Amino acid sequence: MFIDEIKIYAQAGHGGPGCIAFVHEAYRAKGGPSGGNGGRGGSVILEADHDLNNLINQYYVPRLIAHKGQHGLGKGMDGRAGKDMIVKVPCGTLIWKLPGDPASEAMSPVEEEEEEEETAPPKPMRLGTSERAVMRYHGDKRALEFSEIPEPAAPAGPSHLPEGAKLFADLTQNGQRIVLCQGGRGGLGNRNFATSRRQTPRFAQPGEPGDEGHFLFELRLMAEVGLVGYPNAGKSTLLSAISDARPKIAPYPFTTLHPQVGILVYPEDFSRLTVCDVPGLIAGAHNNVGLGHAFLRHIVRCKVLVLLLDMAGMDGREPWDDYLQLVEELGLYNPELLDRTRLVVANKMDEPAAVENLKKFKRKNRKMPVLPIAAAFDIGISEFKTAIRQAVVAASR
Numbered sequence: 001m002f003i004d005e006i007k008i009y010a011q012a013g014h015g016g017p018g019c020i021a022f023v024h025e026a027y028r029a030k031g032g033p034s035g036g037n038g039g040r041g042g043s044v045i046l047e048a049d050h051d052l053n054n055l056i057n058q059y060y061v062p063r064l065i066a067h068k069g070q071h072g073l074g075k076g077m078d079g080r081a082g083k084d085m086i087v088k089v090p091c092g093t094l095i096w097k098l099p100g101d102p103a104s105e106a107m108s109p110v111e112e113e114e115e116e117e118e119t120a121p122p123k124p125m126r127l128g129t130s131e132r133a134v135m136r137y138h139g140d141k142r143a144l145e146f147s148e149i150p151e152p153a154a155p156a157g158p159s160h161l162p163e164g165a166k167l168f169a170d171l172t173q174n175g176q177r178i179v180l181c182q183g184g185r186g187g188l189g190n191r192n193f194a195t196s197r198r199q200t201p202r203f204a205q206p207g208e209p210g211d212e213g214h215f216l217f218e219l220r221l222m223a224e225v226g227l228v229g230y231p232n233a234g235k236s237t238l239l240s241a242i243s244d245a246r247p248k249i250a251p252y253p254f255t256t257l258h259p260q261v262g263i264l265v266y267p268e269d270f271s272r273l274t275v276c277d278v279p280g281l282i283a284g285a286h287n288n289v290g291l292g293h294a295f296l297r298h299i300v301r302c303k304v305l306v307l308l309l310d311m312a313g314m315d316g317r318e319p320w321d322d323y324l325q326l327v328e329e330l331g332l333y334n335p336e337l338l339d340r341t342r343l344v345v346a347n348k349m350d351e352p353a354a355v356e357n358l359k360k361f362k363r364k365n366r367k368m369p370v371l372p373i374a375a376a377f378d379i380g381i382s383e384f385k386t387a388i389r390q391a392v393v394a395a396s397r
Contacts (some may be wrong), residue, residue, distance in 0.1 A: 002258035003055045004219040004298070007098070010064040012210030013041030013082035015184035018192075019072030020204045033201055034076050035189030039069030041210040042082030044181040048171035052090040053261060055217055066181070069207060072189045082183060089217065092301060093171045095180070096216040099164035161216065168215065172222065180215065184208035218297070221259055223276035224392045226302035228330070230281065230322050233310045234347040236260065238375040239277045242385060247277060259298045264385065273392060276302065281329055296333050303395040304341045304388060305330070311358050311372070312351035319346070319357050320364045341395045343371065343387060350374040 016038030023031025044064050058064075064087055070079035136145050169178040187205030194201055227235040236247040243262030264273040278298050299305060307326055309319045323344065330337040346358055349372045358372060371387055373380030 001056060001059075003059045004221075004259075006055045006058045006062065006217050007214060008058055008062045008064060008217060009212070009214050010044045010181045011066065011212035012043050012181035012183040013066040013068040014209050015039070015041045015186040015207030016069035016071040016079040017206045018187035018189035018204030019074060019079075020190045020202060021074035022200070023075075030199075032199060033190040033194050034074055035191050035204055036072035036074070036077040036079065037189050037192070038072045038186030038205075038207045039079035039081040040186045041069045041183030041207070042066035042084045043179050043183040043210075045084055045086045046093075046095065046169070046171060046178050046180050047086055047088050048091045048093065048174055048176045049088040050091050050174040050222075052088060053221070054090060055093070055219055058087070058089070058217055064180070066183060066210065069184070069186050071207075072187070072204070076189075076191060078189075079186060081186075084183070087180075089171060090219055090221075091172055091174055091176075092220045092222040094218040094220060095168040095171070095178070096161060096165045096218060097168040098162055098214045098216055100162075100214075165216070181211035181213070184210040220301050221261060221276050221298045223261060223274040223298075223302050225264075225273055225275045225304045225306060225388050226299035227275065227277045227306050227308055228281065228299060228326060229308035230310065230315070230317065230326070231279075232315055233308045233322075234375050235277045235308050238308065238345075238347065238373070238384075239275060241375045241378060241381050243275060245277075264388075266385070266389065271389075273389065275388075281326060299337070300334060302340065304343060304391045305337065306343045306345055306388065308345050308347050309361075310348055311346040311354040311361070312348040313353060313357055314348065314351070320361050323361075323365070341391050343391055344368060345384065346370050346372045347375055349379065350377055 018038050019035035021033065021035040023034045025031060044066050064085060066085040067082035069082045072079045136143050168180075171178065185208045187207045190201045190204045193203070227238065229235050236249050239245050239247060239260055239262045240249065242264050245260055245262030247260040258279070260277040262275045262277070264275055265271075266273075276298055278296070281296070307323060309322055310317070311319050313319060327338070346354070346361070348354055349358070354372075358370065362368075362370060371380065371384060373384055375381065
C-alpha cells in the first residue's frame, strides 16, 4: 500500500509540576524548602530518512503523543524529563499546519522571529556576517546599502487543503529535523521561591502544557527524472529496462496505480539517478480527472521530465495530439513545470506504424528533438540513459 498523504494529530508532553517539600532531618532545624522542579515534556520531532518511500507508518499510527515530564520530588530532586518522540518520514515530505486547532494558533518558528523583530528594539548591524551592509561614499557623504533578497514562494498545497492552512516545514535532506510540537516546560519547585522574608513558601508552579494540533503530511517524491505519459504508453516497461524496479506491467491502461521509483546506476563511474514513474495522465488531469492531483505532485521536484509517447498509436490516439495534451495538462497544473527540461521519447518503435508516425510527428514539430526507443526490446535504451544523464547535469547548473 502506497500512502503519500495522511492527516495526523500530534501532542507534545506536558511539563511536570514542581514539588512542595521541606527538609525534615535530624540536627537541621528549620531546614527550609526542598521541592524540586518538574521535568520538561517530551517533544514531537520529525526526521527525514532517505530509506523510506511513503507514509505508511503514519497511516497506522496517526496520533503522535510524546511522554509527559515527571513531577518534582523532595530533597531538591528534579523530575525526569519526558522522552522525545522522533518520527521518521520520507525525504520530500511537506508538513501543513491545519487551522481550527491549538497548533494553528501557535506561531511557526518563522512567524515567531518576525514577531520578535517587530516588538524588539532595533539590533545593531552585524558586521561579521554575509548580511553586512555596504558603505557607499559620494563626495563628503556616506550611506549604508542593504541588499534585500526575496524569499522563495511557498509551494502550492493540495486542492482539498482547508483555507487558512500554512506550510510548517519542508523536509528534503536526509537527517533533517524539525520540532513539530515543543514539549512544555516543567514547573519550579518551592525551593526557588524562598527569600529572606518568605522563608517557607508553600506553593510551586504547575507544568506548562505542550504544543498540540492537527497536521497534514504530504509526500512529494525526490527524483531527478520523472516519466510522464498517457496510460499504456510503456512507462513501467521503460523503468524496468533501466533499473532493477519491477512495477506491474500489463497490456491495459492504468496498470500503475501509485508512483514507482527506480535507481539508474551507470557502471562506468557508479553514479546514480532516481527515476520516478507516475500513473498515466489523461485529459483533465489538472482538474483531478482520473488519478489527477493524487500523483501529479510527485513530478514537481523532478529536474527533468521525460514525455513518453506511444508512437505506434495502439490506443487509437495520435502521438502529436498526446504531446500537446500532456504539455497543456502540465502547464495547467503548475506553470513552473513548463520551464523544466523536457525530453521527448518515442516508444514502441518496433511496431510498423511507429516509423510513419514518427515522420509525421517531426514534420509537425520540426525544432523538437525526439529520441526513438523500444523499451520492451532494449532498443535505444543506452542512448536514453546518456540523454537523461546529460539533461540532469545541464539542469543542475
